[in-house]
Amino acid sequence: MESEFATSEDAVAHDAWFRGKVERAMASTAPKIPHDQVMAEARMIIDRHRGK
Numbered sequence: 871m872e873s874e875f876a877t878s879e880d881a882v883a884h885d886a887w888f889r890g891k892v893e894r895a896m897a898s899t900a901p902k903i904p905h906d907q908v909m910a911e912a913r914m915i916i917d918r919h920r921g922k
Contacts, residue, residue: 875881 873881875884
């Protein structure tokens, strides 16, 4: 199995970083953004980059 990381230490460090970001996001008390709003904004960004 190939890895995108140069070493197993890099993979472990990335995993810890990512898990930390997810844990902070899940614990956040900031207002949530509705799924439909996020998807609409993502679609606008994609369309803009496609030249639409």
